Amino acid sequence: MDKMEDYIEIAGEKFKSRLFIGTARYPNVQVMLNAIEASGAEIVTVAIRRIKPQTETENILELLSKKWKLLPNTAGCFTAKEAVITARLAREILGTNWIKLEVIGDEETLYPDVEQLVQAAKELVNEGFVVLPYCNDDPVVCKKLEKIGCAAVMPLGAPIGSGMGILNPYNIRIIKQNSKVPIIVDAGVGTASDVCIAMELGCDGVLVNTAIAQAKDPVKMAKAIKLAVEAGRFAYFAGRIPKKLFATPSTTMGDKIEIS
């Protein structure tokens, strides 16, 4: 793999970094900016319901948008209708037709409401949005979202903020193999190795928020996760050896140097 040529392409736009960063729950704004910088990410997500634009004082949207592409999300929406309205609002405020679509169905697990999600995705694609839906790690749903016309699909590794890692690597692999659009694992990452696994499975990218924001040292964790994305990507291209039950000596009899 020539690293220079490896990029992720979403809706015709190319990005060198396969890491997407969420902007919630950092100790403070400066730590967040430093962490994003260290992660090498080019795209950051912002919750449009949580951040309102206002230009009189310093504001987070302005700070972020000077350096990174903003991907607004519909976090906190529970119905398709609400998500669609939020996406339109985001387009108006930020001047982007990209939207990370989230429609939550359950407050405890924050699992998506698939029915509402598919409905909102259809509407938004029809309105010309570049839709990146956050969804369950369900191959059927992921395929459906792709067919609707979503620009990428973002299956969860584990519930948001849980840090449990990739709970169903088999499904993630099936989703990736079936898909013609980028698959970006969203949610559930706890540390760098989780990211590595997602990338080794062949995923096109990973979105990380809590694992970095709530780490003891967010900037260090951002750096670690950046390296993990690269390591996992290399390993995916290099190809892992099959798992076997018994040992195979790495030095065979024929390779041995005889000492008499």
Add this chain to the structure above:
Amino acid sequence: MKVGIIGAGIIGLSIGWYLSKEGIDVTIFEKNEAGKGATWASAGMLAARSEIEPGEEYLLQLLIDSKNLWPSFAEELIQESKIDIGYRKEGTILIALDYDDASKLKSHYNYLKKIGIDVEILSSEKILEIEPFLNPNLIMGLYSKEDHQVDNRLVALALKEAFIKSGGILKERAEVKKVVITNDEIEGIIAKDEFYKFDFVVLSAGAWSPLIEGIPKHVIPPVRPVKGQALSIQMDPSNPIIKHVIWGPEAYLVPKNDGRLVVGATVEEVGFDNNITVSAVYSLLKACWEMVPSISEFPIKEIWSGFRPGSRDDAPILGPTRIKGLIMATGHHRNGILLAPITAKGITEFIVKGVLPSYIKRFTLDRFNTSWNEYKS
């Protein structure tokens, strides 16, 4: 020497009081009423220890130093104002209501230990012994003995009283329209269409600090409003069901001497939008009820919102600027009450002696003149 202060929150009032005690001629300008902004909206916690988060260790020493100044600050304030400010020393208990909370609290405990902060692990039995009305299903908790509290609203009243008694002039409903600067040196301010000449102007206007006209762009403090919504529930003052400051996973509870239980607070990046929202009230009440099930039938006393002056790194912006005579005392974020004594002490020392105290040095505006400054075009 004449000093003008913009903003009569706890920071402006404390600095004014300290300067005035030194015999300096001080005028404070307040666009509304003294102490009715973030100072009024806060919960009055002096939680230097339990609130600290990873990545904010640089702030810890200032918080602890200021906390250590609080008892004598309080004593003097009570003496001069004759107002009891509700200083309470029961301490703060952080509680875990389920096993996810507990593992988070234990991780927080390890972090606090690592940076040398003394907190104690409490069993659920022990906690329920001290606070029998907390949810009996709670798993465990941490106790921070030194995290005290004051009644922030009484502090504001007392400071106003002490400031005026010491000879200071307080102008309320006198919005500063402009700071007048010539050749990078302060001349004075314009308020109510009148020019006031000052040798020093202290900017302590909280979240509104960056909006004062006349300050050159490179000296505008990177401060933004961080909205908080909170509410209070009326307990029986002679028999309150909560006595300690309680930190739960979703909200904190702060009992006041008059029986109010302050429940706070949301953290929102919505500019100066001061609406009370459904989700804030719902989540605060839900969090409170989960911690104290018996609270259900108590009357809600008040619901309010306020704006913390959030700086980019959550630390205050203190001391001189590149404009001679213009001094910053803003950006205290959620630590304004706690940091009032050390801010007043440090700024007064600087104005009186002309030397910037070491504990303030790292918190000047200049720290933002790094690569991040490109963000402020």
